[in-house]
Amino acid sequence: MGKSETRTETARVARTPKRASATPSRPARRPASAKAETPYHHGALREALLQAAERVLERDGLSGLTLRAVAREAGVSHAAPTHHFGDLTGLLSELAAVGFRQFNAAMASSCDAATTPLERALARPKAYVAYAQAHPGMYGIMFRTERLDYSRPSLHEAAESSFAGLANAIGAMRQEQISGDTLTLNQGAAIARAWSMVHGFTMLLLDGRLEDILGRLPEGTTAERLLEAILMAPVTGKLPAP
Amino acid sequence: MGKSETRTETARVARTPKRASATPSRPARRPASAKAETPYHHGALREALLQAAERVLERDGLSGLTLRAVAREAGVSHAAPTHHFGDLTGLLSELAAVGFRQFNAAMASSCDAATTPLERALARPKAYVAYAQAHPGMYGIMFRTERLDYSRPSLHEAAESSFAGLANAIGAMRQEQISGDTLTLNQGAAIARAWSMVHGFTMLLLDGRLEDILGRLPEGTTAERLLEAILMAPVTGKLPAP
DNA sequence: ATCTCATCTTTACGATGTAAAGATAGGAGG
DNA sequence: CCTCCTATCTTTACATCGTAAAGATGAGAT
Secondary structure: OOOOHHHHHHOOOOOOOOOOOOOOOOOOOOOOOOOOOOOOOOOOHHHHHHHHHHHHHHHHOHHHOOHHHHHHHHOOOOOHHHHHHOOHHHHHHHHHHHHHHHHHHHHHHHHHHOOOHHHHHHHHHHHHHHHHHHOHHHHHHHHOOOOOOOOOHHHHHHHHHHHHHHHHHHHHHOOOOOOOOOOOHHHHHHHHHHHHHHHHHHHHHHOOOOHHHHHHOOOOOOHHHHHHHHHHOOOOOOOOOO | OOOOHHHHHHOOOOOOOOOOOOOOOOOOOOOOOOOOOOOOOOOOHHHHHHHHHHHHHHHHOHHHOOHHHHHHHHOOOOOHHHHHHOOHHHHHHHHHHHHHHHHHHHHHHHHHHOOOHHHHHHHHHHHHHHHHHHOHHHHHHHHOOOOOOOOOHHHHHHHHHHHHHHHHHHHHHOOOOOOOOOOOHHHHHHHHHHHHHHHHHHHHHHOOOOHHHHHHOOOOOOHHHHHHHHHHOOOOOOOOOO
């Protein structure tokens, strides 16, 4: 199915019947108060495209996420996205911004739900990994793609907020006030270490590169358990200075 | 320049003059002992393609690395790589294998050059990051691309060797013998932590996501210095269990 | 009622991956 | 020496993709 592109894109979902007769009758299309119905000509195509993109991403993976596939999914012509996002980079960037917002919300809500200090310390990294596992496509868009335009305000802001939350969490854990302006080497190292560790763990996990380790661990050890062990035993075994 | 593809690929480098006359004279082409000269019909096209791919990757980045571009660079028809690698995945996988071998060699030589225990402890992660900074394209192929086929023996072996080296280094540092078969949770956590940290640091660094932190550190703090600080101060500040 | 313009569609072009058929030599066998 | 075989490389073809440009279309302003 879908041999020729013209065929595929001509047979799209039920939109206007393409003006079957040339009479300008226009019979009751757009029933005077349609809002989240099928967006006809106006409507919120931009939003619809972003949602379609997310759907395509979850369904077909990162390689299936193309401008034309998104347009197909939304039931519009293949050039429609260009008008709203300018570029494939534009669409990916806006979608990544959506992802960062989801990501931040997930971590924040997980932190809020924590009660004990230990839970509070583990909540954020666990939510980090959990989000990535639940939405590997989104995580890939956010952290794997090279084609992102951080000069777009929405993406810049969402990503920045993600970093700020992390930095604050580290600061709170060290019971220091992280001034937004400057950092000591140790403060910077603490932030970069935490971020690197969780990010690296997530990428290795998503890429299946930890399967080898997980398989050698005691029967039934889950990735989450391994993450806990990583976070709870902070001694890396580095030798002291001679 | 290079408007039509036919034009582009017809005008390729000096290979055989396409049999100007139909006489089977065959005048002194391939001077009887050409080895690494221009590979004519036989020769080592496979190797030449891999080298061409590496060149294209360094020059045009990951997005410029296409089957056709590699063929162009090697001076052969666009379908020639298919015969040797079957697929774009095949080419990328073999190239990633080359990268893993370079990567392993760099880390090994850096470890050998270390003298003091402290140097020895820092040599491997520093070489890790240094390789990635020196060859970001290769590192991208190895760790960013989704399209790798680890069932290929060359790639599987090279990547596995990389992991084994890491595991052994961690084991040596903890003064334990890592048996190839099973791991305790703490052993696995130590390995996964070290790998995650260095890998995550590298990815964040290559993606420019550490610029923010580096900019806030004392004037002129380099990424390598930050990495040292990360590795040398192993206390993450996690709270003890209540 | 007409005009204007943002929005969407058509059409077109170059590039890419991949498959399939055709050419070409290097070597085996007579 | 000649012929045939086969791996290797080239041509040709096709579907898909991103992107640009021109044409339709309808909503709101005048």
